[in-house]
Amino acid sequence: MSSGDEVVVALDVGGTGMKCALVRPDGTTVHAERHATEAARGPEAVVGTILDVAEGLAGKAHAAGLKAVACGIAVPGVVDETRGVAVWSANVGFRDVPLRELARKRLGLPTALGHDVRVGGLAEARLGAGREASQVLFVAIGTGIAAAHVVDGSAAAGAHGAAGEIGHILVRPDGPRCGCGRPGCLEALASAAAIGRRYAELAGVPVTAAEVADRAAAGEPLASQVWREAVEALADGLATGQALYDVATIVIGGGLAQAGPRLLDPLRAALRERLTFHREPHLVAAALGDEAGCLGAALLALDALDKESR
Numbered sequence: 001m002s003s004g005d006e007v008v009v010a011l012d013v014g015g016t017g018m019k020c021a022l023v024r025p026d027g028t029t030v031h032a033e034r035h036a037t038e039a040a041r042g043p044e045a046v047v048g049t050i051l052d053v054a055e056g057l058a059g060k061a062h063a064a065g066l067k068a069v070a071c072g073i074a075v076p077g078v079v080d081e082t083r084g085v086a087v088w089s090a091n092v093g094f095r096d097v098p099l100r101e102l103a104r105k106r107l108g109l110p111t112a113l114g115h116d117v118r119v120g121g122l123a124e125a126r127l128g129a130g131r132e133a134s135q136v137l138f139v140a141i142g143t144g145i146a147a148a149h150v151v152d153g154s155a156a157a158g159a160h161g162a163a164g165e166i167g168h169i170l171v172r173p174d175g176p177r178c179g180c181g182r183p184g185c186l187e188a189l190a191s192a193a194a195i196g197r198r199y200a201e202l203a204g205v206p207v208t209a210a211e212v213a214d215r216a217a218a219g220e221p222l223a224s225q226v227w228r229e230a231v232e233a234l235a236d237g238l239a240t241g242q243a244l245y246d247v248a249t250i251v252i253g254g255g256l257a258q259a260g261p262r263l264l265d266p267l268r269a270a271l272r273e274r275l276t277f278h279r280e281p282h283l284v285a286a287a288l289g290d291e292a293g294c295l296g297a298a299l300l301a302l303d304a305l306d307k308e309s310r
Helices: 043-063 101-105 116-126 192-203 210-216 221-245 257-260 261-274 291-307
Strands: 006-013 017-023 028-034 067-075 078-080 087-088 094-097 113-114 135-139 146-153 251-255 282-285
Touching: 006 116, 006 291, 017 043, 017 221, 017 291, 028 043, 028 291, 043 067, 043 087, 043 094, 043 101, 043 210, 067 101, 067 116, 067 291, 078 282, 087 101, 101 113, 101 146, 101 210, 101 221, 113 261, 113 291, 116 135, 116 291, 135 221, 146 221, 192 210, 192 221, 192 257, 210 221, 210 257, 210 261, 221 251, 251 257, 251 261, 261 282
Parallel strands: 006 067, 067 113, 135 251, 251 282
Antiparallel strands: 006 017, 017 028, 078 087, 087 094, 135 146
């Protein structure tokens, strides 16, 4: 069997669904499928589903004449990538789950465990919108906000697996209380959830961030105000990120990135206003969509495999 027949079993586990794939070493997806996470069943049941799905993918690879050489799993929360442990996740309920070892035993394959945003950043930096830069900050803006700093194709995890929590930069000391318990975090002002919540508070009408963007684009004053406030808060957070990391490219991903120029154009202008001696980064939308997590999980597994073979 040639190297062209090799694939990685890749899973990107979210609070609602799992995106799963067989990925070639060049980043080509051979097979993809989705499954419900059903986190309400509890963490043990979710782990069981992860292992069952991973084993099923390995079986499908074998049936197709392919060789599964490794497994990569991405999960949300705090992840200790060195030990392969899902330390904590609010969305899935993980508490110190040795997921890497559990998957390795079930599949009999070298396995890597990573953080969902960090592996997404890894994929965007190597295969997507940041592939021309050696220093990339990937910022995912959805229900929450998190980031990954990727240097020469490697994403920093931090001393405790919690690097990249840019959503918890303090941007408005007198702002709304964040889910972490502190008032004024970036996530509490500029996440998709925060934008919808802010509009609903002012208008008394439940809306999504996408609807706020649409209304702002149509010229509605209240929506324009809410959108502008979120963009300004986000620019403050990115300016802090640029001061810390001095990257060449900032890639904006997550659900809010689907607003395209309606987000990126004013955000780019607001960020430029906040920079003094720091170099302005190239600000772009993510290119890989919701495939980034699976692709990044596969890349992480291949990196681990390469280190083992040295």
